[in-house]
Structure formats: structure tokens, C-alpha cells
Amino acid sequence: MFKHSIRAALIAMTILLAQGTLAQDAAPTPGHSAAMAASAPRDPALKPVFAEFGGKPGLVAIMNDFMDNLMADPRTRPYFVDTDHEHIKAELVDQFCVILDGPCTYTGKSMKSVHRKLGINQAAFYALVEDLQTAMNKHKVPFRAQNKLLAKLAPMHSAVVTR
Amino acid sequence: MHRHRKGRIVLLGGLAVSGSLLSAMASATDSSAFSTTDSVITTTNDSSAPALSDRLLLTGGVSQVEGSAGGGLTPWAVIGGYGTQDEIGANAFYTQVNLPDYQLNDVGALIGFYNRVELSFAQQRFDTEQVGAALGLGNGFTFQQDVIGVKVRLFGDAVLDQDSWMPQVSVGVQHKKNDQDAVLQLIGARSDEGNDYYVMATKLWLSQSLLLNVTLRFTKANQIGLLGFGGDKNDSYQAEFEGSAAYMLSRNWAIGAEYRQKPDNLGIAREDDWYDAFVAWAPTKNVSLTLAYADLGNIVGKDNQRGLYASIQVGF
Numbered sequence: 001m002f003k004h005s006i007r008a009a010l011i012a013m014t015i016l017l018a019q020g021t022l023a024q025d026a027a028p029t030p031g032h033s034a035a036m037a038a039s040a041p042r043d044p045a046l047k048p049v050f051a052e053f054g055g056k057p058g059l060v061a062i063m064n065d066f067m068d069n070l071m072a073d074p075r076t077r078p079y080f081v082d083t084d085h086e087h088i089k090a091e092l093v094d095q096f097c098v099i100l101d102g103p104c105t106y107t108g109k110s111m112k113s114v115h116r117k118l119g120i121n122q123a124a125f126y127a128l129v130e131d132l133q134t135a136m137n138k139h140k141v142p143f144r145a146q147n148k149l150l151a152k153l154a155p156m157h158s159a160v161v162t163r
Numbered sequence: 164m165h166r167h168r169k170g171r172i173v174l175l176g177g178l179a180v181s182g183s184l185l186s187a188m189a190s191a192t193d194s195s196a197f198s199t200t201d202s203v204i205t206t207t208n209d210s211s212a213p214a215l216s217d218r219l220l221l222t223g224g225v226s227q228v229e230g231s232a233g234g235g236l237t238p239w240a241v242i243g244g245y246g247t248q249d250e251i252g253a254n255a256f257y258t259q260v261n262l263p264d265y266q267l268n269d270v271g272a273l274i275g276f277y278n279r280v281e282l283s284f285a286q287q288r289f290d291t292e293q294v295g296a297a298l299g300l301g302n303g304f305t306f307q308q309d310v311i312g313v314k315v316r317l318f319g320d321a322v323l324d325q326d327s328w329m330p331q332v333s334v335g336v337q338h339k340k341n342d343q344d345a346v347l348q349l350i351g352a353r354s355d356e357g358n359d360y361y362v363m364a365t366k367l368w369l370s371q372s373l374l375l376n377v378t379l380r381f382t383k384a385n386q387i388g389l390l391g392f393g394g395d396k397n398d399s400y401q402a403e404f405e406g407s408a409a410y411m412l413s414r415n416w417a418i419g420a421e422y423r424q425k426p427d428n429l430g431i432a433r434e435d436d437w438y439d440a441f442v443a444w445a446p447t448k449n450v451s452l453t454l455a456y457a458d459l460g461n462i463v464g465k466d467n468q469r470g471l472y473a474s475i476q477v478g479f
Contacts, residue, residue, distance in 0.1 A: 154323050
């Protein structure tokens with residue numbers, strides 16, 4: 001009996017998987033959806049998470065440490081050393097604030113156009129995630145809240161990682 | 164027996180040495196890259212130091228009982244080690260399962276190539292302790308099995324693809340060879356070697372801090388091959404379901420549970436499905452410890468084989 005229900009579940013899963021593959025094939029281009037994600041969609045469900053980050057002042061404080069971490073990390077430093085740190089931090093605050101349904105607007109460029117020529121690989125992308133995690137830990141953002149934000153940022157890999 | 168124990172100690176020592184070597188290597192790489200920061204800046208993307216271990220902590224799983232990357236009992240679709248699509252990862256493990264009437268010792272290693280292909284090897288020693296004597300095989304009679312595994316990621320990224328429910332899907336084969344052909348024939352097994360073919364899907368729901376894995380395995384193995392392959396009751400491949408759930412408590416800690424369905428091919432003894440509940444701790448990417456409470460059911464007539472599963476893994 002148990003075996004039968006498992007078989008049924010497996011069949012259902014296989015069908016779902018097949019549909020997913022079809023849906024993915026039908027999507028125009030992977031880059032298109034990534035560009036959409038890059039414009040930081042507001043998610044009202046994340047409003048409580050915005051509070052857990054300490055609101056906009058919390059984000060500002062986290063971004064200060066985040067940028068310090070990026071500059072101290074040999075895997076990410078090359079991409080930030082010749083950039084306007086204050087500008088990048090302000091854009092990141094706005095972007096994360098919007099994602100977490102805070103009272104902000106993101107006016108920056110799309111993730112794709114910003115990163116197109118940087119030649120960023122997966123290792124550097126993950127390094128940035130770790131540096132952000134370290135900054136969030138320092139500011140005592142609960143792990144679950146961190147992951148809710150990271151879940152929104154992770155899909156940007158397809159716009160950011162170009163090699 | 165004594166010789167084997169010595170071999171174990173040598174292996175454990177080797178694991179410890181290789182672990183510290185790996186850590187030293189990794190930190191040397193880090194610090195050299197750090198001290199030459201200025202040259203890195205000028206060459207921007209083409210840093211000369213080889214990159215290592217850049218995937219996120221614990222997202223390579225741990226070493227499962229047959230040597231593949233996964234939970235403790237079940238393989239996951241993740242590729243072992245911490246290598247990204249541009250990197251190679253590797254690790255070695257030692258696992259011990261203490262049951263009321265048996266003990267399982269398990270050593271192995273794997274290499275993950277470019278987050279695409281995983282090659283693994285494991286050697287399992289299943290000590291029948293006093294059951295061996297009761298069966299006339301001798302006290303401490305031990306079945307030894309070698310497992311060579313290959314796993315290939317087909318599509319999806321369990322961690323990065325957070326904007327779709329598409330899991331990471333991989334396929335694999337585990338080739339198993341048991342060293343006790345004569346005894347296996349005696350208990351009704353049809354072969355001392357066999358292949359398990361499996362397909363699995365793994366998804367990290369980051370917004371829930373939850374990882375789920377389902378595996379479908381086609382196998383003839385009795386007690387994962389420790390009691391041979393095929394039997395008097397059944398000698399054909401059967402599809403078995405395996406599932407794992409892991410909840411991430413922090414970057415370094417995860418807890419979870421697993422289920423592994425198994426065939427029941429031998430007339431002499433009933434075989435049960437396996438379960439466990441585990442906690443995994445990875446203080447760094449170079450070492451992880453896994454402790455589990457495993458319920459392996461009935462094994463050769465002995466009911467309620469429940470006990471502690473402990474595993475250490477070193478790598479990068």
C-alpha cells in the first residue's frame with residue numbers, strides 16, 4: 001500500500017518535472033527573466049523581513065560593512081577597487097529596500113547592463129554572497145531573514161555571471 | 164581482525180593528515196592571493212592563484228554511506244566538494260554506524276569536476292560480530308564491499324535557481340563488489356556484484372531555509388549490497404524511493420531526516436526500509452561532522468537495529 005502511494009507520488013513528480021522543462025523551454029530567454037529580476041521586484045510578503053534588517057538605517061549600516069568585506073576579499077576586491085563606493089552602497093540600499101517592500105525606489109541601471117563587461121565568474125558571485133552573509137551576521141540579522149533576501153538576489157546570477 | 168584495525172588507524176591518520184594539508188593549502192592560497200592583492204587588481208580577472216572551494220557552505224552535502232555526496236543514507240543531486248563550474252572539489256570521509264548486533268565502517272573519497280561530474284569510491288566493512296558466530300561464520304565475520312560511483316548533473320542549480328521551482332537533477336550509477344561470494348550464495352543471493360542506477364532531484368528553498376531531495380533508485384542490492392545482489396524471492400531490478408529533508412539553522416549547522424526504501428529479495432531474512440535523523444556541522448569548508456540516529460530495521464533476523472551514525476569529512 002505504502003509502495004503504491006510512493007509510486008503515485010513519483011509519477012506525479014515526473015509529470016511536474018516534465019512540465020517544468022517545457023515551461024522553461026517556452027520562456028523567451030533566460031536573460032530576459034534575469035533582467036526583470038534585476039530591476040528588483042517589490043515583494044509585499046517581505047515587509048516583516050525589512051523590519052528584521054532594521055529598516056533603511058539597518059540596510060545602510062550593513063552595506064557599509066558589506067563594502068568593507070568586498071574590499072578585504074581578494075576574490076571580490078578587483079571588481080570594486082576602482083568604483084564609487086558611496087554610489088554603489090546607496091544603490092544597494094535602495095535595491096534591497098525595494099525588494100523588502102521598504103519605502104524606497106530603485107533608480108539604478110539593470111543588473112545585466114551594469115555587470116556585462118566585468119567578466120564575473122561564479123566563484124566571485126558566491127564570494128559576494130559570503131561577504132554579504134558576514135555583514136548581515138555582524139548586524140544580527142536572523143538567518144531565516146537573511147535567506148529570504150538571498151532567495152531574491154540569487155536569481156541575479158544569470159545577469160551577473162558572464163563567464 | 165587485528166590487522167584490519169591497524170589498517171583503520173592508518174586510514175584515519177591519513178584522513179587527518181590530508182585534512183590539515185588541505186586546510187593549510189586553502190589558507191595558503193587565500194593569504195598569497197591576499198598579499199599579492201595589488202597585482203591581482205592590475206590583472207583583474209586573471210588571478211594566478213588557483214581558486215578553491217567557492218560554493219557556499221554545506222551546499223555540497225556530506226558523504227552518504229556509498230560514498231556519493233548527499234545526506235547520510237541517500238545521495239543528492241549536488242556534486243560533492245565545493246567546486247564551482249570553473250573549479251574542482253574533493254573530499255574524503257570516515258563513517259561508523261554502531262548497531263546493537265552489527266557495526267559498519269566506511270571510508271571513501273570523491274572528486275567533483277566543475278560542478279558537473281562526481282567520481283566516488285567507498286569501502287564498506289560490515290562486521291557481523293556475534294551474529295557471525297551464531298551463523299557458523301565465525302565471531303566478527305565481516306563482509307567487505309567496494310563501491311565506485313559516477314554522478315552527472317543534468318540540469319538545474321539547487322542553490323542559484325531561486326526564481327523557479329526547477330530542482331537540480333542528476334543521474335548516477337554505483338558499481339558494487341562484495342568480497343564474500345561463497346557466503347552470499349549460501350544465504351541465497353544471486354551475485355556478489357551489481358549496479359545501482361539512480362536519478363535524483365534536489366532543491367534548496369532558500370526562503371524557507373529548507374533543502375529537499377528525492378531519489379529513485381533501480382537496484383537488486385540486499386542491504387545495499389552488503390548481503391549481495393538478487394535473491395531467491397526476487398532477482399530483478401526494483402525501483403526504490405529515497406527522500407531527505409534538511410533544515411539549515413545557520414551557515415554552519417543543518418538538521419534533517421532521511422528515508423530509504425529497500426528491496427526484500429532474500430528468503431532467509433526480512434529486509435526493512437531505513438530511516439535516520441541527523442545533525443550536520445561544518446565549521447569551515449574543509450571539515451564537516453555528521454551525527455545521526457539511524458533505524459535500519461531488521462538485519463539478518465535481528466530486529467530493531469537502531470544506533471548512532473557518526474561521520475567526519477575533510478576536503479575542499
